[in-house]
Amino acid sequence: MPDYDAIVVGAGPAGTCTAIHAARQGVQVLLLDQSTFPREKMCGDALSSLAVAELNSLGILPRLLEIPHTPVQKITYYSPDGSSVTVPILKMDDAVPATGIICRRVLLDNLLMEVAAEEGVEIVDWCRVTGILTKNGQACGIEGERGGGRKVSWTAKVVVGADGNESIVGRQMKMPRYREYRALAVRAYYRQVLGIRGNIEVHFPEEVLPGYVWFHPTETSQTNVGLTIPMDVVKQGNIKPKHALRRALESPKLKERFAFAEQMGEIEAGILPVGTPVKEIHGDGFILVGDAAGLVNPCSSDGITNAIISARIAGDVLAKACRGNLFDEAALREYPYTLWKEIGPSLEMGGRLLGLRTPKAIGSLIRSASRRPHNAGWISGILLGSALPSEDLEDFLSYINFFAK
Ligand SMILES: Cc1cc2nc3c(=O)[nH]c(=O)nc-3n(C[C@H](O)[C@H](O)[C@H](O)COP(=O)(O)OP(=O)(O)OC[C@H]3O[C@@H](n4cnc5c(N)ncnc54)[C@H](O)[C@@H]3O)c2cc1C
Numbered sequence: 001m002p003d004y005d006a007i008v009v010g011a012g013p014a015g016t017c018t019a020i021h022a023a024r025q026g027v028q029v030l031l032l033d034q035s036t037f038p039r040e041k042m043c044g045d046a047l048s049s050l051a052v053a054e055l056n057s058l059g060i061l062p063r064l065l066e067i068p069h070t071p072v073q074k075i076t077y078y079s080p081d082g083s084s085v086t087v088p089i090l091k092m093d094d095a096v097p098a099t100g101i102i103c104r105r106v107l108l109d110n111l112l113m114e115v116a117a118e119e120g121v122e123i124v125d126w127c128r129v130t131g132i133l134t135k136n137g138q139a140c141g142i143e144g145e146r147g148g149g150r151k152v153s154w155t156a157k158v159v160v161g162a163d164g165n166e167s168i169v170g171r172q173m174k175m176p177r178y179r180e181y182r183a184l185a186v187r188a189y190y191r192q193v194l195g196i197r198g199n200i201e202v203h204f205p206e207e208v209l210p211g212y213v214w215f216h217p218t219e220t221s222q223t224n225v226g227l228t229i230p231m232d233v234v235k236q237g238n239i240k241p242k243h244a245l246r247r248a249l250e251s252p253k254l255k256e257r258f259a260f261a262e263q264m265g266e267i268e269a270g271i272l273p274v275g276t277p278v279k280e281i282h283g284d285g286f287i288l289v290g291d292a293a294g295l296v297n298p299c300s301s302d303g304i305t306n307a308i309i310s311a312r313i314a315g316d317v318l319a320k321a322c323r324g325n326l327f328d329e330a331a332l333r334e335y336p337y338t339l340w341k342e343i344g345p346s347l348e349m350g351g352r353l354l355g356l357r358t359p360k361a362i363g364s365l366i367r368s369a370s371r372r373p374h375n376a377g378w379i380s381g382i383l384l385g386s387a388l389p390s391e392d393l394e395d396f397l398s399y400i401n402f403f404a405k
Pocket of ligand 1: 012127164271289
């Protein structure tokens with residue numbers, strides 16, 4: 001008999017939410033992470049309205065609203081030509097008592113970990129997974145190292161790789177790496193940035209297009225400031241993202257706002273594995289979720305939303321596999337099928353919108369949004385490539401194509 005039904009490797013939002021969904025359906029789960037919690041995770045700390053709605057349907061939102069966070073209702077966009085517009089963040093569901101939320105990951109991930117423990121998930125942190133156990137090519141457990149170097153191993157009917165961009169589960173189960181689909185993000189916290197009004201700010205300096213610079217207000221006096229940029233643009237333009245961020249903050253448009261600002265710690269850099277609806281993300285005895293499956297929206301660089309969505313679908317598929325006692329590739333195929341059906345169109349659209357992010361198109365869209373407040377919500381969706389109904393995709397693309405000319 002295996003030790004567990006499922007072993008989830010990685011306790012970021014993808015891993016904890018998979019564990020919570022599965023445990024609530026009777027799956028016996030072991031959740032492992034190499035860090036000790038609470039732990040920091042380099043991030044912009046922003047939860048989209050869709051992520052907030054997912055956490056609400058998981059019953060976690062009320063708890064999240066009790067820990068330190070910043071509710072955000074609006075985004076201000078700044079074009080390369082200096083025009084700007086402030087638009088409301090579209091709510092996914094009127095019954096959800098929040099739109100966007102900025103919550104530092106040290107707090108968010110710890111809360112999700114606590115909820116998983118309350119749901120009966122067995123948690124072992126400070127345990128680095130070093131290998132995947134297989135039987136006839138099917139994943140059937142893990143081996144690892146506890147803090148202090150003690151070797152451990154556990155068996156399970158199925159292994160979930162929720163271990164981020166460098167997923168050991170994906171690598172050991174020989175999943176393709178898709179290195180061409182990556183973006184780079186850098187971020188630092190700053191104190192005393194002038195003019196922060198509780199909105200998310202998205203700046204599009206021409207030098208980093210189609211990337212952008214974000215300002216996310218945290219509940220402390222600090223602002224999470226960062227830059228995201230596709231990897232091919234970084235390579236082609238020989239761009240150094242940390243320098244690009246510093247240059248953007250020293251530009252005439254932003255310099256005054258940073259006149260008294262103090263940078264807290266180093267500017268840190270991380271990889272965003274961006275999504276395309278073509279990836280291989282499961283096999284015999286295993287599935288990949290969140291960044292391990294490479295699900296970051298290419299346009300907005302939002303990775304938490306799809307991490308939580310993949311967790312919901314994975315939790316359901318794991319429960320079904322346990323009921324049927326089948327864990328091979330065919331039994332788990334419903335996972336990628338359902339996932340790509342749900343998020344594939346928005347990933348595809350994100351990639352196409354990114355390609356259309358020219359200074360002219362951005363300027364036109366921002367001016368159009370300020371002239372037509374009733375359209376501002378979906379123009380905002382185009383600018384960030386998020387929260388758009390997929391059935392209107394072609395309409396949106398022809399609209400932006402028109403402006404890009
Ligand atoms: C600079 C930056 C800014 C970002 N800003 C945003 C933002 O504002 N909003 C947003 O939605 N997304 C943002 N993202 C993306 C977001 O951080 C990720 O998409 C999200 O964290 C994915 O969650 P996850 O659970 O899949 O992986 P992770 O959060 O990376 O969690 C993976 C976990 O696996 C553990 N792990 C890894 N390897 C092992 C191992 N061998 N053994 C045991 N444990 C292991 C790690 O310790 C970690 O806890 C940003 C990313 C970066 C780099």
